Amino acid sequence: MWGAHVPVEIRVPIYTEQDIVAARQLGRAVAEQAGFVGSQLTVIATAISELARNIVTYAVSGEITISLAEQTGRRGVLILARDQGPGIQDLALAMRDGYSTSNSLGMGLPGTRRLMDEFEIASVVGEGTTVTARMWRS
């Protein structure tokens, strides 16, 4: 069903705020190829925007990979956000609505978890943070 010409993975290095816009636009394109439509595309683009901004704000640099996902007949997209930043001291606190160490709204991580079907976060202080998020076509 996937055309041979369709790129199944897009990798966007994240260094500046311009990269945030690029990541969400490219991510939207991948999600379109995965068959997502309408508000689902906006939800995926918004999640990518939040994750990319976290990299710029807290880690300075990292990368976002958006790829097609397939699992037991389901199709969707996988967003992988990786950085080699300072890491998160208290993950439970970081996942709480309204908590922020940067004067932001503190909605990025908990909001992204609500936006996506699956959300995992791993962080090691001094090594970096990885967020894995998936959305399945309903």
Next chain:
Amino acid sequence: MRVPILKQRDYLIASVQAALSDSDLALLCDELVMQVGVHRSHGVIIDVTALDVLDSFAVRTLRTIAHMVQLRGAATVIVGIQPDVAFAMVQLGLKFNTVETALDLEEGLALLHRRRQLGVGGPRAR
């Protein structure tokens, strides 16, 4: 891309044209806060019809703009939030709080006009 700001009678209209970067938003904030004084404007409309994503940074910045504009004595109305964007904002948990929103430019202008006729000031005086 720089956001054009138009003056229409007592109001300023900023039409966001495309995917907005953080620095565009910061620039828009500076310009609106300044131009409210230059033109002695009573209201500001920010049209986000063309925006495909309103993330937490954009919402925080728009709220900041509205607050600053209010401190300068004018009201702000955000217009043109698309249905998909509204959906994603609710899922994400983003709110505009006291900042007023209207369907489109026409409704936004009507809202500011009514507010002026009633003689009420910024967003808090309701």
